[in-house]
Amino acid sequence: MKLTRQQRELGTKFWIYLAALVVSVICVFPFYNAILTSLRTGQDLFLTSYLPTTFHWENYVSALGENGVGRSLLNSFLVATIAVGICLLVSITAAFALARVRFRGRKYILFTILCVSMFPQVAVLSGMFELVRFLGLYDSIGSLILSYTTFSLPFTVWVLTTFMRSLPVELEEAAIVDGASLWVIITKIFAPIMGPSLVTTGLLAFIGAWNEFMFALTFIISNENRTVPVAIGMLQGTSQYELPWGHIMAASVVVTIPIIVLVLIFQKRIVSGLTAGAVKG
Amino acid sequence: MAQLTLEKLNKRYGDAAQVIKAIDLQVNSGEFVVIVGPSGCGKSTLLRMIAGLEDISGGNMYIDGTRVNDDTPSERGIGMVFQSYALYPHMSVYENMAFGLQLAKLPKDEIARRVEQSARILQLEPLLQRRPKDLSGGQRQRVAIGRAIAREPKLFLFDEPLSNLDAALRVQMRMEIAALHRRLKSTIIYVTHDQVEAMTLAQRIVVLNRGNVEQVGTPLELYDHPANEFVAQFIGSPKMNLLPGTLVSSGDTESVVRLWHGKQLTVPIATPASAEGTKVKLGIRPEHIEWGTVADAPYLADVLFVEHMGNETYHYLDSGKLGEPWVVRNSRRSDIAAGETVGYSLPPEHCHLFDESGKAFARRAVGNGASCLPGMDAPPITFAEPARTNVMH
Amino acid sequence: MTHNSESLLPSAAVAPPPTASAPGRKRSLQQRRARAAWVLVAPALILLFAVAGWPLLRTLFYSFTDAAMDTPEEYNFVGLANYLDFADGERFGVLADPLWWQAVGNTLWFTACSVSLELFFGMLLALLMNEKFRGQGLVRAAILVPWAIPTIVTAKMWGWMFHDQYGVINDLLLRVGLIETPLAWIAEPTLSMWAVVIADVWKTVPFMALMLLAALQMIPSDLYEAARVDGATAWQRFRRITLPLIMPAMIVALIFRVMDALRVFDLIYVLTSNSEATISISGYAREQMVSFQEMGVGSAASVLVFMMVAGIAACFLWINRFSHEGKEARE
Ligand SMILES: Nc1ncnc2c1ncn2[C@@H]1O[C@H](COP(=O)(O)OP(=O)(O)OP(=O)(O)O)[C@@H](O)[C@H]1O
Ligand SMILES: [Mg+2]
DSSP, X not given: OOOOHHHXXXXXXXXXXXXXXXXXHHHHHHHHHHHHHHTOOGGGGGOOOSSOOOOOOHHHHHHHTTTOHHHHHHHHHHHHHHHHHHHHHHHHHHHHHHHHOOOTTHHHHXXXXXXXXXXXXXXXXXXXXXXXXXXXXXXXXXXXXXXXXXXXXXXXXXXXXXXXXXXXXXXXXXHHHTTOOHHHIIIIIIHHXXXXXXXXXXXXXXXXXXXXXXXXXXXXXXXXXXXXXXXXXXXXXXXXXXXXXXXXXXXXXXXXHHHHHHHHHTHHHHHHHHHHHHHTO | OOOEEEEEEEEEOTTSOEEEEEEEEEEOTXXXXXXXXXXXXXXXXXXXXXXXXXXXXXXXXXXXXXXXXXXXXXXHTEEEEOTTOOOOTTSOHHHHHHHHHHHTTOOHHHHHHHHHHHHHHTTOGGGTTSOGGGXXXXXXXXXXXXXXXXXXXXXXXXXXXXXXXXXXXXXXHHHHXXXXXXXXXXXXXXXXXXXXXXXXXXXXXEEEETTEEEEEEOHHHHHHSOSBHHHHHHXXXXXXXXXXXXXXXXXXXXEEEEETTSOEXXXXXXXXXXXXXXXXXXXXXXXXXXXXXXXXXXXXXXXXXXXXXXXXXXXXXXXXXXOSXXXXXXXXOOOOOTTOEEEEEXXXXXXXXXXXXXXXXXXXXXXXXXXXXXXXXXXXXXXXXXXXXXXXX | OHHHHHTTOSSSOOOOOOTTTSTTTSOOHHHHHHHHHHHHHHHHHHHHIIIIIHHHHHHHHHTTBOOBSSOTTOOOBOGGGGTOEEETTEEESXXXXXXXXXXXXXXXXXXXXXXXXXXXXXXXXXXXXXXXXXXXXXXXXXXXXXXXXXXXXXXXXXXHHTXXXXXXXXXXXXXXXXXXXXXXXXXXXXXXXXXXXXXXXHHHHHXXXXXXXXXXXXXXXXXXXXXXXXXXXXXXXXXXXXXXXXXXHHHHHHHHHHHHHHTOOHHHHHHXXXXXXXXXXXXXXXXXXXXXXXXXXXXXXXXXXXXXXXXXXXXXXXXXXXXXXXXXXXX
């Protein structure tokens, strides 16, 4: 029997909704599981139950306080914000020159920037270690600010260059005719117009800095200067074989929630920012 | 207002071909000059060189006698209106117009005075606090013009300012710009590829082709006395018909041309003796070809198709193996249908003659029919072969 | 030159520049802009050189020395000994270390597995997201969650889910009946790499899917309509229209992901504690450098990592150009 067109469409719809459901569950379940665990203590932890059983906030209290994750949150926030701020400042001027001015060497600079974005971090680790010690930044968040600023640069410059190219040339020419200097054009015309793109790019760079692990692990040794990823990675229980899963999950949830909230608020922009970087690759 | 002089102006992009080739041009104070030409001929490039947005590769440019080759746009004291308006999207209309004045560090009350004055001229007063995105196309264009006016420039530059507007709005803005010029009496250089705009706005037209100036003149000069085939075909719509022939005899007042099918035509055009026997082209505008009866008219042709515009009618006549059909334009309705054979004549006082290289021979007659040729009676036409056969095939 | 700033005023007489007397003394607009451009890119270039380029050179330098991490000032040149050395008929150095080769194998295996799985699932997900259905916004929000979660958190979360006794994965598999006894996902060498791959795929499929989705959405829909009219089946439409058109974007996304996977470190470091079965080349280099304090050997390993990544990147570029030229030649 041949299915009618309507029946066939209904069938397709069914599969689409089923797939969407499965995908959503797989994406969200691990985090959901982390939340469940973070709310359990003692023997409850080892229940494999898929629904909330108890609501204990102790894990959060001890993770943030005793384990110093609260302090790390502040460090992470400081490092990421300052690094992204400097990085945007430096890259908006560079992006303007690369997108808008015809000058010799532009291609090489773009290529260099692309290359640096593919650097394996470990390749600069010992050299950076030396530099950081030389600058007296070892075991201080200054070392992370320096390295995150630099390693976010290729991405931000690249994305902002793509965004700037999409702005009409005539806008800039109108400003030139109005007697605007390059600096005025950048600060009074381009920066305000690119506000949304700056937010997107900054957000992506912020997430990158927030999540970075290798430099943070290597350049910081004292507990109170750690950033969040290292703090979570280093959480230890009383004995080596008994990881404090409740605390770990609580800390994980705490550091993830702000990022997830940000990402969900700026969903559309983030998607366009992510793809803008790649389209012109 | 300012006077602009271009002296052997050149532009070359890198090693690519020359885009502007040694242009000489003088724009007088208070004059409205329109630069026309086909797409890619270098109009925008030339305008942007005048503005200072594009470097000058060679030659000199003077504003009021001062060489300004290396001055920045703002130092040149120009105002420019762009095709895409180029309004600053994050500023209100007022801020858009005030921006340049603020950069020039004018006192606040002077800025307010100038912005309000130009807003009044362009009836923008109710819109001053709006953002560009809340304006219609015509309003945006007015703001762009207002921004230029507020700077009180010596020289206004317009790059195809109307091409983003719809047809009705274009006509209206065209009249506004003309009125503006009458009011401000400023020097204006206006780029367009629309010859109607050129004809209606310009005091003088510059026809540009592949980076060369083909001709400079008033609109009617260009229409009546095109210097060459290019200008002849570029000005006027539909474009001028060109009929191949040979110059049989030359003269100071009239010349005889043998057309491609053997018939001869005497036209009131001066030709040098040296041109005798060379190939020439006879040009006639579609609106000047006249109908005759099949029995009497000197030429016959088949009508390929007819286009009715309402106010006028275009007839396309089969030109045989010469390729493109001739066009005849009538301001009346016509009941001639496709497929019919018609007779027509070529009034000699409306004919143009071009030599092999496309250069025009000097015409003595001027456009408007017999009135322009007081000394001449009905122009003599001789036909070598008054046969009625359809020579077109 | 106070005139210059005021010369905007048409009323203020423009200070006449030396008329034609010194052509070229004053720079033209483009020249001035080109100069300013260098000033504008300078901060970025200086930062990149000082904090990325210079350390890279220093790493190269240290790879020829026997420096230790706590006293980097004291070193002797040892030539290529950190890379490969022969002494008493035995071979030393990174290239003679079986663990290095194990790490190379692990990294390549990890990259190949996770990137191809990501491509596959990312494509499915992109095709799904390209359909119109209600609740699409929710699904998009859901797939952004794995992308947003910090890698370390991912590692911890999956580490907990892979827990041999209390983990959710084992519990589910037992319930479904796929396994009889719980598996030691993290401890068992044959399984631990799979655990890493699964966690990585979960985290990075969204990125791949979003890239591919962006490319899919650029395909004009009338192409599909035309193909439908021509009677192409769904598979044919995918093979003949979708795939060729998104190929460029796919290759870019692929290169991004391969480069990223080759330098994997944090996921493995936290999820499996850098066990031998999963250690990556980055992990190996860092272990030599920080855990064993062997700055020289670690630097040598770092240089090798760099060369490997750069080599693979160059291969990609070369293949890409080659296929482009091939395409142009055919056209
Ligand atoms: N930056 C550039 N580099 C190389 N060639 C260029 C550049 N800008 C313009 N050209 C070339 O210069 C020629 C003239 O361009 P221009 O923009 O002045 O044409 P136009 O007359 O304004 O055309 P349109 O009516 O389409 O606007 C074109 O052939 C164009 O290809
Ligand atoms: Mg143009």
